[in-house]
Amino acid sequence: MSINWYKYASPATFYGLAGRLIPGFAWAAAVLAAAGLYIAFFLAPTDFQQGEAYRVIFIHVPAAWMGMFIYLVMAFWSAVGLAFNTRLSFMMARALAPTGAMFTFVSLWTGALWGKPMWGAWWVWDARLTSTLILLFLYVGIMALWAAIDDPRRGDRAGALLTIVGAINVPIIYFSVKWWNTLHQGASVKPSGTSMDEVMLAGMLVMAVAAWFYSIAVAFARVRRIILERERHTDWVNAQLERA
Amino acid sequence: MLRFAAPLETREEDASSSSLRFLLTVIRRDLLLAARRRGDWLTAQFFFVMVVSLFPLGVGPEPELLRRIAPGVVWVAATLASLLSLTRLFADDHRDGSLEQMLLSPEPAVLLTLGKAAAHWLIYGIPLLIVAPVLGIQFALPWDAVGVLVLSLALGTPILSLLGAVGAALTLGLRGGGVLLTLLILPLYVPALIFGAGAVDGVISGTGAEAHLSLLGAFFVLSLILTPWVSAAALKVSLE
Numbered sequence: 001m002s003i004n005w006y007k008y009a010s011p012a013t014f015y016g017l018a019g020r021l022i023p024g025f026a027w028a029a030a031v032l033a034a035a036g037l038y039i040a041f042f043l044a045p046t047d048f049q050q051g052e053a054y055r056v057i058f059i060h061v062p063a064a065w066m067g068m069f070i071y072l073v074m075a076f077w078s079a080v081g082l083a084f085n086t087r088l089s090f091m092m093a094r095a096l097a098p099t100g101a102m103f104t105f106v107s108l109w110t111g112a113l114w115g116k117p118m119w120g121a122w123w124v125w126d127a128r129l130t131s132t133l134i135l136l137f138l139y140v141g142i143m144a145l146w147a148a149i150d151d152p153r154r155g156d157r158a159g160a161l162l163t164i165v166g167a168i169n170v171p172i173i174y175f176s177v178k179w180w181n182t183l184h185q186g187a188s189v190k191p192s193g194t195s196m197d198e199v200m201l202a203g204m205l206v207m208a209v210a211a212w213f214y215s216i217a218v219a220f221a222r223v224r225r226i227i228l229e230r231e232r233h234t235d236w237v238n239a240q241l242e243r244a
Numbered sequence: 245m246l247r248f249a250a251p252l253e254t255r256e257e258d259a260s261s262s263s264l265r266f267l268l269t270v271i272r273r274d275l276l277l278a279a280r281r282r283g284d285w286l287t288a289q290f291f292f293v294m295v296v297s298l299f300p301l302g303v304g305p306e307p308e309l310l311r312r313i314a315p316g317v318v319w320v321a322a323t324l325a326s327l328l329s330l331t332r333l334f335a336d337d338h339r340d341g342s343l344e345q346m347l348l349s350p351e352p353a354v355l356l357t358l359g360k361a362a363a364h365w366l367i368y369g370i371p372l373l374i375v376a377p378v379l380g381i382q383f384a385l386p387w388d389a390v391g392v393l394v395l396s397l398a399l400g401t402p403i404l405s406l407l408g409a410v411g412a413a414l415t416l417g418l419r420g421g422g423v424l425l426t427l428l429i430l431p432l433y434v435p436a437l438i439f440g441a442g443a444v445d446g447v448i449s450g451t452g453a454e455a456h457l458s459l460l461g462a463f464f465v466l467s468l469i470l471t472p473w474v475s476a477a478a479l480k481v482s483l484e
Binding site: 134137138140141142144145148149153154157158161162164165166168169172173176177179180 | 410414415418419420421424427428430431432434435438439442459463466470471474477478481482484
């Protein structure tokens with residue numbers, strides 16, 4: 001069985017598909033977030049070194065992952081849009097950016113809450129904190145560029161170029177900052193074995209999937225609005241609005 | 245008025261020599277324009293000097309402290325001064341229509357953006373290199389640190405011009421373009437700032453500057469290879 005991808009590359013058909021998928025992702029996100037928080041607060045053991053304060057990682061780590069992951073997805077859609085000239089790809093990139101910026105901000109905020117009891121400071125100029133901050137600046141810059149350009153076609157392409165330049169630059173920024181200064185605790189989740197309790201890891205992964213589904217649901221909802229706005233002069237949108 | 249397309253009788257020459265001539269023409273034209281309007285680029289230089297000179301007034305005149313912050317202060321001021329002059333990199337040519345004409349020429353647009361960035365560096369970067377040692381002495385830097393400061397700026401300011409050309413092309417003709425350019429480009433300047441200021445720090449603290457300078461050089465080569473293509477694509481997007 002093969003899916004006709006080109007069919008869903010058209011905003012008109014994707015509008016309906018996204019509308020049908022949103023409730024599923026939204027409910028899955030809600031259920032998983034509830035389960036993840038239950039694990040986080042009732043099942044996961046207290047950390048022998050960090051006490052109860054470590055529990056912020058159930059929000060912090062998924063948020064940090066999503067902040068970076070969404071940027072990569074944006075860069076992917078930007079590249080697809082520039083290569084194949086598909087309008088929907090640019091719309092997806094635009095729909096994802098606010099959610100990515102939100103998660104990046106949440107990861108910085110919760111990181112500060114964790115850092116105060118652990119390091120005794122709300123903020124330290126550590127490699128991962130600093131590069132996450134710069135990632136937030138990149139999100140802000142891209143959204144500011146979109147906001148400043150009225151012509152949607154030019155805005156799409158300019159934003160896509162900036163996203164891709166940023167994506168090339170992010171690893172360089174990460175390593176330059178890392179080299180500059182590092183005192184963050186080493187990554188606890190590694191491909192081969194982890195230094196975490198299994199229940200903690202399960203809770204964190206459940207929360208990460210919840211964050212992922214939430215991002216999909218919100219991005220689809222946002223892309224539907226963008227499609228309606230862009231296609232407001234077409235017959236199918238007018239028919240939709242008549243029906244509503 | 246200078247010609248941008250190669251004249252007919254030279255068309256038979258191999259493409260590389262005509263491309264080189266195009267590149268040099270773009271650079272020479274921008275230098276000529278800068279020489280005619282001296283106020284424009286002197287503004288950026290005085291901005292650089294003033295920003296750096298404000299810091300001792302703010303943090304106090306102790307030589308120990310000044311020596312400690314000098315690399316960062318000079319480098320941050322250099323990035324801001326580059327942004328100040330980058331806002332008009334393409335804007336003036338865009339306003340009088342010559343930018344469209346240059347893009348219509350048979351030569352690839354990537355040479356145009358490369359030439360523009362090179363001219364920007366010659367106009368803004370070179371004077372900065374000449375002023376920097378004076379500022380280093382004001383900040384009580386030892387002589388070897390002053391040398392490395394100039395060297396790091398010589399390697400680093402072309403990166404600022406090349407990356408900045410991308411931002412200038414993306415924000416061409418937008419309202420509030422100057423502030424927007426700052427927002428887009430400053431995060432991308434971070435590696436240059438870290439390696440450049442780090443090299444001078446390395447000399448002062450005695451760990452050596454070679455590693456930082458090598459990485460700065462690598463970043464320069466990467467920007468030189470990639471950014472002219474991106475700014476050419478961005479110019480086409482902005483002028484569509």
